[in-house]
Amino acid sequence: DIVMTQTPSSQAVSAGEKVTMSCKSSQSLLYSENKKNYLAWYQQKPGQSPKLLISWASTRESGVPDRFIGSGSGTDFTLTISSVQAEDLAVYYCEQYYDTPYTFGAGTKLELK
Amino acid sequence: QVQLKESGPGLVQPSQTLSLTCTVSGFSLTSYSVHWVRQHSGKSLEWMGRMWSDGDTSYNSAFTSRLSISRDTSKSQVFLKMNSLQTEDTGTYYCASGGRYFDFWGPGTMVTVSS
Numbered sequence: 001d002i003v004m005t006q007t008p009s010s011q012a013v014s015a016g017e018k019v020t021m022s023c024k025s026s027q028s029l030l031y032s033e034n035k036k037n038y039l040a041w042y043q044q045k046p047g048q049s050p051k052l053l054i055s056w057a058s059t060r061e062s063g064v065p066d067r068f069i070g071s072g073s074g075t076d077f078t079l080t081i082s083s084v085q086a087e088d089l090a091v092y093y094c095e096q097y098y099d100t101p102y103t104f105g106a107g108t109k110l111e112l113k
Numbered sequence: 114q115v116q117l118k119e120s121g122p123g124l125v126q127p128s129q130t131l132s133l134t135c136t137v138s139g140f141s142l143t144s145y146s147v148h149w150v151r152q153h154s155g156k157s158l159e160w161m162g163r164m165w166s167d168g169d170t171s172y173n174s175a176f177t178s179r180l181s182i183s184r185d186t187s188k189s190q191v192f193l194k195m196n197s198l199q200t201e202d203t204g205t206y207y208c209a210s211g212g213r214y215f216d217f218w219g220p221g222t223m224v225t226v227s228s
Contacts, residue, residue: 097213
């Protein structure tokens with residue numbers, strides 16, 4: 001199975017700060033034939049189901065604010081929130097869909113400083 | 114508008130079988146896959162398996178021997194059955210639609226395995 005490692009596990013932030021979180025995979029998620037990275041990011045708020053933010057490592061879903069930016073390739077990926085808002089306090093998960101079983105990282109929890 | 118909703122017993126005794134239903138609307142099961150994903154309390158997410166649009170199934174090998182996914186397209190429902198439940202199967206079970214990543218999720222149903 002592909003292992004997804006997210007760091008940090010939690011991060012205390014203030015509104016307006018720029019935040020970055022990392023996701024590393026145990027093998028490359030870049031498919032050579034189409035040059036796409038098979039990685040997604042999800043946001044989960046307390047008591048809610050996860051919400052898809054980004055697919056293909058950097059493609060924002062419709063309606064997702066442009067302060068959420070996905071980047072990276074191969075085995076190293078980053079989710080950046082350019083200016084954190086109060087409503088962004090949540091747990092963020094990365095998921096690889098390069099191969100089954102699809103696997104998730106342990107999550108990065110954003111908390112208020 | 115795509116919607117998914119899980120339903121199930123809430124409480125299951127150890128060694129018994131879990132049966133969950135995912136009822137979908139806003140799309141056809143013959144056009145899109147439906148997945149089952151589990152989350153232990155306060156923990157990460159675990160992909161369990163999927164029902165493909167053509168009726169085929171794929172399973173996480175961690176569950177293969179005791180997990181079965183089926184569907185009733187006329188009722189827009191996908192079913193999960195998992196036997197030999199243990200306390201470590203306690204958690205929230207989600208169904209989600211999508212190809213390989215999960216576009217839409219149900220609200221989840223909490224399952225407690227306890228005598």
